[in-house]
Amino acid sequence: MTNASAHSAPVLRVDGVSKQFGGNRVFNNVTLSLNAGEVLGVIGPNGAGKTTLINVVSGQIAPTSGRILYGGRDINDKLFHTRSSMGLVRTFQQTKTFKTASVYENLHRAQLFSGRGISLDESYLTELLRTASLLGRLDQLSDTLPYGMQKMLGLLMAFVTDPRILLLDEPAAGLEKEERFFIDQYVQIAMREMGCCVLLVEHDMDLVKRLCPRVCVLDGGSLIADGPPAEVLARRDVIEAYLGTAGEEEHAHA
Ligand SMILES: Nc1ncnc2c1ncn2[C@@H]1O[C@H](COP(=O)(O)OP(=O)(O)OP(=O)(O)O)[C@@H](O)[C@H]1O
Numbered sequence: 001m002t003n004a005s006a007h008s009a010p011v012l013r014v015d016g017v018s019k020q021f022g023g024n025r026v027f028n029n030v031t032l033s034l035n036a037g038e039v040l041g042v043i044g045p046n047g048a049g050k051t052t053l054i055n056v057v058s059g060q061i062a063p064t065s066g067r068i069l070y071g072g073r074d075i076n077d078k079l080f081h082t083r084s085s086m087g088l089v090r091t092f093q094q095t096k097t098f099k100t101a102s103v104y105e106n107l108h109r110a111q112l113f114s115g116r117g118i119s120l121d122e123s124y125l126t127e128l129l130r131t132a133s134l135l136g137r138l139d140q141l142s143d144t145l146p147y148g149m150q151k152m153l154g155l156l157m158a159f160v161t162d163p164r165i166l167l168l169d170e171p172a173a174g175l176e177k178e179e180r181f182f183i184d185q186y187v188q189i190a191m192r193e194m195g196c197c198v199l200l201v202e203h204d205m206d207l208v209k210r211l212c213p214r215v216c217v218l219d220g221g222s223l224i225a226d227g228p229p230a231e232v233l234a235r236r237d238v239i240e241a242y243l244g245t246a247g248e249e250e251h252a253h254a
Helices: 050-058 080-085 103-114 123-131 147-159 178-194 205-211 236-243 248-253
Strands: 012-021 024-034 039-043 065-070 088-090 165-169 197-201 214-219 222-227
Touching: 012 050, 024 039, 024 050, 024 214, 024 222, 039 050, 039 205, 050 080, 050 088, 050 165, 050 197, 080 088, 080 103, 103 147, 123 147, 123 178, 147 165, 147 178, 165 178, 178 197, 178 205, 197 205, 214 236, 222 236
Parallel strands: 039 197, 039 214, 088 165, 165 197
Antiparallel strands: 012 024, 012 065, 214 222
């Protein structure tokens, strides 16, 4: 995976962002940048605020303070759907498809609602549909698909909106081990064919190590580390952050 344009202006900047729900301060004064051509991993123990960070960046919730900059422009006043139509597109930890619509219709609606999109017959989309075993199921209703395929369909619904930045929230969660390699292909095609950059929230450390030249660690309301995965994952404070949570078994084996 490339780490291109490391010296150019960031495509996305989370600038001193804090988020508080009532008395629960999830994170405080978090700053991070996503550069062109980059896949940035964001990891951290359960409850660290990773999904909340994606919610704030995608515009689903407002930050308590701080700014989100997209291509250098402050987009705090832009709503979720506006950000999506600008190419700032998220996926969800849980599957989010139109349950009673076919695979084809799901992709078509996603494309239509975004106001942008790639053609459903683009060859790289066909390649991804085939990899996910969805190409022969275009007429099948999404709620009749196995879970892994529904999850992949959710990813492809983001893909067909022609994103500039993909915010992926635990794309591997719930997938079988062999299905997880679909994510590698998805990210590689998004970068190679579409020039996307990717912010990847994920607990599967093998996947993070395969895809991310750089990872940030969120814990206790702050970013505690930022660097290459081999270095970051060997740090004592990062290991302690993981071992101190209830999800330790999955993380320790990841
Ligand atoms: N809408 C909300 N209202 C109140 N508290 C919330 C809300 N959304 C998230 N939180 C709280 O924010 C904290 C961080 O949650 P979040 O889901 O962002 O963590 P996470 O790092 O994504 O966890 P996981 O790895 O388990 O998915 C939790 O304490 C959660 O209860």
